[in-house]
Structures are given as C-alpha cells and as structure tokens.
Amino acid sequence: MNENALTAFLALAETGSFQNAARAMGVSNASLSRYVVQAEDHTGLVLFHRSRNSSTLTRAGQEFLPIAQALREDLDRYATRVSGLRETGPGTLLIGCGPLTTRTLILPVLGAVRRTMPDLRFRILVSAYARPLDLLQEGEFDLFLGDLTYTPEAEDVEIIVMEKQPIQFVAHRDHEIHQLGPQTMAGIFDFPFASPHLHKHWRAALTKALGGGAEAVKKVDAQPHIECDDYNLLTGLLAEPEFIVGGMPDTFAELIRAKTAKPVSMKQNLTWNICAARKSQNTSAAVELVWNEFAKYRA
Structure with a gap:
C-alpha cells in the first residue's frame, strides 16, 4: 500500500469526514477519495460505509485499522532511522x-x-x-x-575479557615522591591524586590494597582530588610537581620519553579489569x- 493510501485511510477513519480528512492531508476531496479507493483495492476489502455527510468503518475496516496503525508506526521509524543516517553518514x-x-x-x-x-x-x-x-x-x-x-x-x-595490564602511577620528574623509594598505595594517596572516575570496582580494589579497615575506606573516599575522563587534562597536570596521575603506560609514554614525567616506583601493582x-x-x-x-x- 502506498503511503498516500495509508494516510488517507487513517485520516478518514479518525475524522469520519471526507472534507476534514482531505483538509488534514492537504489534498482535494477528489484526491482523498482516490486514495481511499486505492487502499480498498490494495486490501481487497470494503473499508468504509459511505453516506452523504459521513463515513464509518465497516467491520473489515475496524479489523484493518490496527494493522494500518502499526504500518504507520513502522514507516515513521523508517523515516527516523533514515534521517539518522543522513546526520551521521553511511557506515x-x-x-x-x-x-x-x-x-x-x-x-x-x-x-x-x-x-x-x-x-x-x-x-x-x-x-x-x-x-x-x-x-x-x-x-x-x-x-x-x-x-x-x-x-x-x-x-x-x-x-x-581482555589481557590484564598494570596500572601505572606517574608524577613530574621533580616530584618529591621519586626520592622516597618504592611506594604502596597509601604512599600514593599522601599526595594530590588525579584519575578518571573511581567506580565501585576500583574503590574496592584500592581499599583492599590499603588494608581494608575504616581508615582505608576513609582515605579512598577522599580520592581523587581531580576526577576527569579526559586524559589530556590529567596528563596536563604533570607539567608541575604536584599531582600523581594514574592510568595506562601508553597514556604516559610520550611524557616519559621526553623526561618531563617519571613512573612512580611501586611495591604493589594494580591491574585493569x-x-x-x-x-x-x-x-x-x-x-x-x-x-x-x-x-x-x-x-
């Protein structure tokens, strides 16, 4: 069924008036009548009882109505998805x-x-x-x-499940933590710390690494001092000897090669999930x- 025939059927079913349905579609009464005939020809059913002033659905029309409404919804979804393709481009x-x-x-x-x-x-x-x-x-x-x-x-x-890799902690080359020898997580958190969002898994892992007691929970709850999912901002913090930043080794590779930042030596390692x-x-x-x-x- 073409879209004009479908729209004409639904409009006439809703209004019960050829004139009002034609006005809703923005077509002439003659065009609306032609589209309704196309709908009946397509289905092979008499869909309306026609009178001089109104039209009502036949029993067949009443049973066809939910089918037509579902088809209308499918066409609307089709139009929405095609529009989305136009916005994002193919592929x-x-x-x-x-x-x-x-x-x-x-x-x-x-x-x-x-x-x-x-x-x-x-x-x-x-x-x-x-x-x-x-x-x-x-x-x-x-x-x-x-x-x-x-x-x-x-x-x-x-x-x-991807291959686990160690989390690396990095600080500016002149940060005092580099003078303190290999660190535990407790030592890392003695300094301003920055990272992406520490969700439930990471908070549990860090709490365990700190001993799991009330003090560990309190210390983890206070972290990080700066939270951001953009690593351009996080690595930018390493331009000064203030923050320690946690992440993957690849994230810090250029800074380490340039010798502006150094990995913090650790006694214990955390791996990603x-x-x-x-x-x-x-x-x-x-x-x-x-x-x-x-x-x-x-x-």
Missing part, C-alpha cells in the same frame, strides 16, 4: 569506551580496521560509564570497551571486523 560505527582504553586498545584497533575498511567512520564515546551493557542493549553503542564490573543479565551480549562487549545478534561486517581485532587482545 558510522559507534564505540563506547572507558578512558583507560583509548591509547592502549582503541588506537591500535582503529588503525588495523581502517586498513581493511578505509571508508568506515567512527564515533568514539569516552566516559567511565556506570551501566555500559544497558546502553549497549539500548543501541547507544555498536560495541563497548571498558570496565564491566557491573554486568546485568544480558543473554544477547558477547563479552571478551577491561572487557569488550557487543550484541550477539544483528551484527555487521564492520562490527565483526572490530570485534576480531579486539579478540587479539583476549586474556
């Missing part, structure tokens, strides 16, 4: 990720994927998401890469390609 992949992953995993994976699919576009959405699998299921991402401490029941989601996730159904060639690249970093 745009949405990747949600945590701030620890951008240099360590996202950059090398993007490079590998673009060699195979150079026209593929990406939107990389970086944040310490609290409920990433919910957002994945709702279609906010095509893939997610980050901490999955929160894992709701998600039967249609595939997860890859990073996973990749995607829906197990309705995947695309682009999603499959990125997923296979993520799989190369599997634990």
Whole structure:
C-alpha cells in the first residue's frame, strides 16, 4: 500500500469526514477519495460505509485499522532511522569506551580496521560509564570497551575479557615522591591524586590494597582530588610537581620519553579489569571486523 493510501485511510477513519480528512492531508476531496479507493483495492476489502455527510468503518475496516496503525508506526521509524543516517553518514560505527582504553586498545584497533575498511567512520564515546551493557542493549553503542564490573543479565551480549595490564602511577620528574623509594598505595594517596572516575570496582580494589579497615575506606573516599575522563587534562597536570596521575603506560609514554614525567616506583601493582562487549545478534561486517581485532587482545 502506498503511503498516500495509508494516510488517507487513517485520516478518514479518525475524522469520519471526507472534507476534514482531505483538509488534514492537504489534498482535494477528489484526491482523498482516490486514495481511499486505492487502499480498498490494495486490501481487497470494503473499508468504509459511505453516506452523504459521513463515513464509518465497516467491520473489515475496524479489523484493518490496527494493522494500518502499526504500518504507520513502522514507516515513521523508517523515516527516523533514515534521517539518522543522513546526520551521521553511511557506515558510522559507534564505540563506547572507558578512558583507560583509548591509547592502549582503541588506537591500535582503529588503525588495523581502517586498513581493511578505509571508508568506515567512527564515533568514539569516552566516559567511565556506570551501566555500559544497558546502553549497549539500548543501541547507544555498536560495541563497548571498558570496565564491566557491573554486568546485568544480558543473554544477547558477547563479552571478551581482555589481557590484564598494570596500572601505572606517574608524577613530574621533580616530584618529591621519586626520592622516597618504592611506594604502596597509601604512599600514593599522601599526595594530590588525579584519575578518571573511581567506580565501585576500583574503590574496592584500592581499599583492599590499603588494608581494608575504616581508615582505608576513609582515605579512598577522599580520592581523587581531580576526577576527569579526559586524559589530556590529567596528563596536563604533570607539567608541575604536584599531582600523581594514574592510568595506562601508553597514556604516559610520550611524557616519559621526553623526561618531563617519571613512573612512580611501586611495591604493589594494580591491574585493569577491561572487557569488550557487543550484541550477539544483528551484527555487521564492520562490527565483526572490530570485534576480531579486539579478540587479539583476549586474556
């Protein structure tokens, strides 16, 4: 059924008046009548009882009405999705990720994927998401890469646990902590500390590393002094000997090579808890390609 015939049927069913339905569609009475005939021809049903002043649905018309309404909703969804394609362009992949992953995993994976699919576009959405699998299921991402401490029941989601890597703590080369020898987490927190959001998993891990008592909880609750998911800001803090910043070694590699910052020597190490996730159904060639690249970093 063409869209004009569908719209004419729904308009006449709602108003009961050819004149009012035609006015609602912005067409003449003759055009509306022609579209209604097209709807009846398409369905093979008499949809309206016609009289001089009004039209009412036949029994067949009443039974067809919810079908037509569902079709209208489908067409509206179609229009919305096409409009979205126009805004983002064809072949745009949405990747949600945590701030620890951008240099360590996202950059090398993007490079590998673009060699195979150079026209593929990406939107990389970086944040310490609290409920990433919910957002994945709702279609906010095509893939997610980050901490999955929160894992709701998600039967249609595939997860890859990535190879664990140590968290590195870095300070300006002239920071006094470098003169104090290998440090515990308690020693790190004696100085101003900056990092992305410390969610439940990290707070539990840090509390345990500090001994797990009430003082440990109090100390962790006071961290970080500066919280930001943008590592450009966090590494910028290392320009002066004040803050210690936690992150992945790749994030600090350029600063360390330039000798403006140094890793803090540690007695104990923390490792990340990073996973990749995607829906197990309705995947695309682009999603499959990125997923296979993520799989190369599997634990």
